[in-house]
Amino acid sequence: MTKKTVGYVHLEWECPSCGTRNKGVDKMCRSCGAAQPDDVQFEQVAQEALIQDEKLIAQAKAGPDVHCPFCGTRNPATADQCSQCLADLSDAKAREAGQMVGAHQKSAVPDVACSFCGAMNAGTALHCVHCGAALPKQNRPEKAPQPQAKRAAGMSKTARYVLFGILGLVAIACIAIIILSSRTEEVVGEVQGVSWEYSVLIEALVPVEAQEWRDELPDDAEILSCRQALRRTQQNPAPGAQEVCGTPYTVDTGTGVGEVVQDCVYEIYDELCTYTELQWRDFDLVTLTGDDFAPEWPNPTLAQDQRFGAETEAYEVYFNADGRSYTYRPDDFNEYSQFETGSRWILEVNALNNVRSVTPDR
Ligand SMILES: [Zn+2]
Ligand SMILES: [Zn+2]
Numbered sequence: 001m002t003k004k005t006v007g008y009v010h011l012e013w014e015c016p017s018c019g020t021r022n023k024g025v026d027k028m029c030r031s032c033g034a035a036q037p038d039d040v041q042f043e044q045v046a047q048e049a050l051i052q053d054e055k056l057i058a059q060a061k062a063g064p065d066v067h068c069p070f071c072g073t074r075n076p077a078t079a080d081q082c083s084q085c086l087a088d089l090s091d092a093k094a095r096e097a098g099q100m101v102g103a104h105q106k107s108a109v110p111d112v113a114c115s116f117c118g119a120m121n122a123g124t125a126l127h128c129v130h131c132g133a134a135l136p137k138q139n140r141p142e143k144a145p146q147p148q149a150k151r152a153a154g155m156s157k158t159a160r161y162v163l164f165g166i167l168g169l170v171a172i173a174c175i176a177i178i179i180l181s182s183r184t185e186e187v188v189g190e191v192q193g194v195s196w197e198y199s200v201l202i203e204a205l206v207p208v209e210a211q212e213w214r215d216e217l218p219d220d221a222e223i224l225s226c227r228q229a230l231r232r233t234q235q236n237p238a239p240g241a242q243e244v245c246g247t248p249y250t251v252d253t254g255t256g257v258g259e260v261v262q263d264c265v266y267e268i269y270d271e272l273c274t275y276t277e278l279q280w281r282d283f284d285l286v287t288l289t290g291d292d293f294a295p296e297w298p299n300p301t302l303a304q305d306q307r308f309g310a311e312t313e314a315y316e317v318y319f320n321a322d323g324r325s326y327t328y329r330p331d332d333f334n335e336y337s338q339f340e341t342g343s344r345w346i347l348e349v350n351a352l353n354n355v356r357s358v359t360p361d362r
């Protein structure tokens with residue numbers, strides 16, 4: 001993030017002894033003469049006009065004011081001697097600076113009535129123009145513009161109960177399946193028949209639409225169209241970048257003058273292109289089946305821009321055991337070829353009627 005200075009504005013402080021509001025640049029209370037203590041913070045004025053006085057701006061840039069270690073009086077950072085007691089200021093403590101005092105107040109504020117004499121005064125006035133009484137502080141808007149943070153939406157209580165309920169049921173179902181499938185019994189089965197299924201995938205080279213930045217396009221890309229799009233956002237300025245700035249806010253410089261700043265980021269736009277390129281995609285699945293021990297791979301003729309993809313083989317053996325049917329799926333042809341019709345096998349069957357393993361019945 002780059003901090004940009006919008007300008008400088010006056011701040012104010014409230015005298016803790018008499019409650020009078022004083023200009024930020026005033027180091028002593030205009031009403032009772034007390035020096036501003038170092039723990040009395042500067043506040044925003046109701047309407048912040050940008051300061052034109054170059055000398056004042058230079059003072060604000062010079063660094064936070066310091067408090068005399070002997071009498072406590074506020075002195076500019078550039079002073080060597082206390083303006084009040086002439087003490088040496090080389091060990092003086094600098095005021096706290098850099099903290100945000102609030103969102104920049106640009107808009108005009110309504111006039112206020114003096115509570116003593118009733119005279120109308122400008123909303124920014126500290127003292128009544130008619131009787132000199134201190135004027136009350138105007139309502140200030142909320143402090144500090146918060147950076148926008150997206151808060152994750154919380155789940156409602158009901159939704160949480162329903163979710164826990166569903167998770168519980170799923171867990172019970174899983175446990176039931178594990179129990180049912182792990183309990184097995186042995187039956188003797190006779191092979192009734194077999195079947196095999198051999199498949200081969202045909203892939204075809206087809207044009208596929210895709211998007212890519214112009215400098216990252218594949219060599220064989222056929223460009224359809226390009227447009228400007230946001231490629232990335234960076235913290236520092238760059239030629240051609242689009243500056244995006246947040247709400248201006250006022251920062252305490254420790255001098256009674258506030259610096260109005262803006263946090264900015266820089267958006268880099270680039271050419272995003274839609275193009276087509278040739279990619280291998282699934283085109284067709286060719287399958288041969290049979291119920292013998294001589295399986296064959298399908299061998300279709302390929303067109304131009306086609307190739308064979310993945311091959312799959314599957315086998316099934318059908319058993320009859322005391323009038324019940326069971327299906328067993330051997331892993332490979334070697335195993336499959338042993339299941340002659342009429343041969344007898346011991347089947348390990350679980351409660352879900354799945355055949356877990358098969359051994360010859362000797
Ligand atoms: Zn005072
Ligand atoms: Zn002093």
Ligand SMILES: [Zn+2]
Nearest residue numbers: 114117128131
């Ligand atoms: Zn008045």
